[in-house]
Amino acid sequence: MSVCFFVPAHIVEHLARNARRLGLDADAARRTALASHALRRTRQATATGLEALTPARPGEGDRQIFDDDHRWATGVKQVRGEDDIPAPTTAAGAAFDALGVTRAFLREVLGRDSIDDAGMPLLADVNYGAKYGNAFWDGTRTVFGNGDDTVFRDFTADVGVCGHEVAHGLTQHTAGLDYTGQPGALNEAFSDIVAACVEQFAHRTDAGEHHWLIGEGVLADQWRGEAIRSMARPGAAYDNPVLGRDPQGAHMSAYVPGGAPHVNSGIVNRVFHLCATTLGSFPAVRIFYAALCDLWPRARFLDFAYVVSEQARLLARDGRVPRGAPHTVRSAFREVGIH
Ligand SMILES: [Zn+2]
CATH class of the missing domain: 1.10.390.10 (Neutral Protease Domain 2)
Incomplete structure (x- = not known):
């Protein structure tokens, strides 16, 4: 299973190459490029010891939002489940809402019950990495970086990013299209x-x-x-x-x-x-x-x-x-x- 990034490699690499000359945050640009390479090579390790709030009910298409606390790992800390009170941060709330709109679109327009058409829980991570300038689908979840606020803003700011990444899951569970x-x-x-x-x-x-x-x-x-x-x-x-x-x-x-x-x-x-x-x-x-x-x-x-x-x-x-x-x-x- 490939990791599917929102911002294409040609932009990520252009930014990493030219960051200093363009007066950008060169460390952030380089880290984003390095993280992308690492993710392509190997699926990111998921942190253990989850602090479960409401557990996702199988088959209900429940949402679960994780805050990665600016670490380069996913699933660091669950901050909101389907029936929990509003999320503590803007990004977590935005991801929760974006997953909700995407789930409603799948159901009402395509007649599909979540990603696998069997109510698979919808997982998302926010605050992934440090000023990470991308979002991706890793085969199980949508992961959002914060951006550096100069080139990219937080990737939860655009509901289309969530739609795009969840659709990679949908493709994985239907046609299973190769990624080349x-x-x-x-x-x-x-x-x-x-x-x-x-x-x-x-x-x-x-x-x-x-x-x-x-x-x-x-x-x-x-x-x-x-x-x-x-x-x-x-x-x-x-x-x-x-x-x-x-x-x-x-x-x-x-x-x-x-x-x-x-x-x-x-x-x-x-x-x-x-x-x-x-x-x-x-x-x-x-x-x-x-x-x-x-x-x-x-x-x-x-x-x-x-x-x-x-x-x-x-x-x-x-x-x-x-x-x-x-x-x-x-x-x-x-x-x-x-x-
Ligand atoms: Zn994509």
Whole structure:
């Protein structure tokens, strides 16, 4: 099982390389990069001796929030369970609320009972590491860093981050997509798709009003208007000396062979944006979710296009998505060169 990070390696490494020259907290940038390498190599040890408050009830999708107290370990101290009084810190409260919105989205929009569709408890850690500039899914839980407040703010500040990481769990429990090549890009794209839809669910908006940016809420104030990815315009999310330049392509002609999942996922993100702006975000995500449940670990873009089209046809036949869905989906894939 791979550890799936929110901020891609190309940004993390750019920051670590250029921190001093750019006047950033160089130690924080270097520690974030080192922690990412370590996490990739080995699953983080979970601290023992948990101080359990309300224990999670199996099968109820209960939330449990842990405060890692700025250590580089997860599960350090449980600070809030499903029925406990409000969490003691802002980050713990924000993580608890974000998990709640994500759980409600899964249930109400996708008809899914938590990550495994069997009420798996939802775990999250806050205050992980020291000024850690990232968030990740480690195979069992979502982990949020605080950021350094210059480049990134606390990663619980954007409900989309929680949606994105929980969706990695959902992919793990359905298609089980690999985390390299085209399956890896599909894995990342599905997490961004869920992130965008959870944000719209939380704000009661739809495709036409949504900004289609990913991670805009975790960038510090000076980067207003920029984001980590743009689903509507892959490659246009950011361009500045601190973060570098967004390397995503928006069409198969810009596909990077051997590129990291976060690079080639933009092409699939754009397919979803095209579908959502025609069908509405929630009908579109129902189709993509149904397709995910039919995919397999090494599925490629063309496989995905086929399965999405099939699901659009079946769901439209049953009146669960607009009648034009199969046509919309086919033209969206064609538009980005997947056909
Ligand atoms: Zn991801």
